[in-house]
Amino acid sequence: MHLVLAALLWLACSCAYAQANAQADAAPLQFRSASEQARFHGLAAELRCVMCQNQSLADSNALIALSLRREVLDLMRAGRTDRQIKDFLVSRYGEFVLYKPRVAASTWLLWLGPGALLLVGAGVVAKLLRRRKPAPATPDDDAQEW
Amino acid sequence: MNSSRWLPLVVFAGLALLLGAGVWMSRNPDRDALPSPLVGRQAPAFRLPALHEPQRMVTLAELKGQPFLLNVWGSWCVECRVEHPVLTRFAETRRVRVVGYNWKDEPADALRWLAQYGNPYWLVLSDVAGGSAIDWGIYGAPESFLVDGRGIVRWKHVGPLTDKVIASELMPALHTMASTR
Numbered sequence: 001m002h003l004v005l006a007a008l009l010w011l012a013c014s015c016a017y018a019q020a021n022a023q024a025d026a027a028p029l030q031f032r033s034a035s036e037q038a039r040f041h042g043l044a045a046e047l048r049c050v051m052c053q054n055q056s057l058a059d060s061n062a063l064i065a066l067s068l069r070r071e072v073l074d075l076m077r078a079g080r081t082d083r084q085i086k087d088f089l090v091s092r093y094g095e096f097v098l099y100k101p102r103v104a105a106s107t108w109l110l111w112l113g114p115g116a117l118l119l120v121g122a123g124v125v126a127k128l129l130r131r132r133k134p135a136p137a138t139p140d141d142d143a144q145e146w
Numbered sequence: 147m148n149s150s151r152w153l154p155l156v157v158f159a160g161l162a163l164l165l166g167a168g169v170w171m172s173r174n175p176d177r178d179a180l181p182s183p184l185v186g187r188q189a190p191a192f193r194l195p196a197l198h199e200p201q202r203m204v205t206l207a208e209l210k211g212q213p214f215l216l217n218v219w220g221s222w223c224v225e226c227r228v229e230h231p232v233l234t235r236f237a238e239t240r241r242v243r244v245v246g247y248n249w250k251d252e253p254a255d256a257l258r259w260l261a262q263y264g265n266p267y268w269l270v271l272s273d274v275a276g277g278s279a280i281d282w283g284i285y286g287a288p289e290s291f292l293v294d295g296r297g298i299v300r301w302k303h304v305g306p307l308t309d310k311v312i313a314s315e316l317m318p319a320l321h322t323m324a325s326t327r
Contacts, residue, residue, distance in 0.1 A: 005240040048178060051286055053283050055176060063250065064284075064285040064286065067250075067276050067279075067280065068280065071280055084285065090183070091183060092183065092184070092280060092281060092282070092283040093283045093285065094181060094182065094183045094184070094283070095182050095183075096180050128150070131150075
């Protein structure tokens with residue numbers, strides 16, 4: 001009887017422990033102030049989740065996104081600037097974590113490409129327009145019956 | 147004047163080429179894997195307990211001297227079970243030490259998993275909280291890092307190791323490492 005009781009107690013305890021564990025992992029982050037929360041959300045929205053690559057860190061439910069959100073908050077509380085936090089993640093996960101890539105030699109095409117394409121398009125249009133001779137005014141042809 | 151008649155065709159051909167290149171570039175099934183900024187750099191320092199002797203703390207400095215393959219896994223990871231026989235076969239060749247990195251896992255579950263499927267690892271590190279994993283840029287399991295004797299990361303693979311990946315990427319990386327040592 002004692003054994004059964006002990007076993008039951010142990011089971012109850014281990015269940016509670018497992019639950020606490022799961023909750024600790026899934027618990028939403030606790031913010032100390034509204035400004036901290038605003039800064040965190042701003043930062044998390046600019047960071048890409050590395051696991052599910054079309055979601056931001058703020059949106060993702062992936063295991064790693066959870067850890068990284070926690071890490072970002074810890075770094076914020078350690079007094080790091082947004083810039084330092086981004087550098088921290090980039091040095092570990094690569095440029096990919098930034099939704100807004102930096103302007104660097106490797107990203108010039110990305111940043112300047114659309115503008116360059118627009119210029120090329122404008123050039124083509126301008127050339128076509130200039131080449132098109134002014135169309136002669138359509139002659140009034142009352143004789144025609146349309 | 148004749149050239150403008152060909153313009154639409156040229157534009158269409160250009161677009162087709164661009165889209166074709168896009169399809170061609172996405173032919174790699176591992177296209178979502180992120181290139182690790184760690185490759186070519188010193189591996190991050192860590193201090194983690196060994197799974198089989200929790201009181202023993204292992205550091206990177208201890209592992210230096212000889213190259214090792216760090217394999218990230220968890221008992222919760224489905225793909226790790228797919229990878230397991232491949233990894234076991236590779237570990238049995240004794241080409242390089244295979245160190246397990248048990249990530250975000252309960253040690254009891256991890257030990258049960260190893261007892262059930264077999265332990266291919268020379269040593270298993272246990273990172274229950276996943277703190278050091280962030281330094282390694284780990285974002286999923288399985289992942290594998292090849293670290294040389296000086297502690298420099300030489301190669302990383304995201305996703306399960308396959309015989310093909312081992313033959314076409316890991317072995318050549320090991321060869322270049324051996325020749326430049």
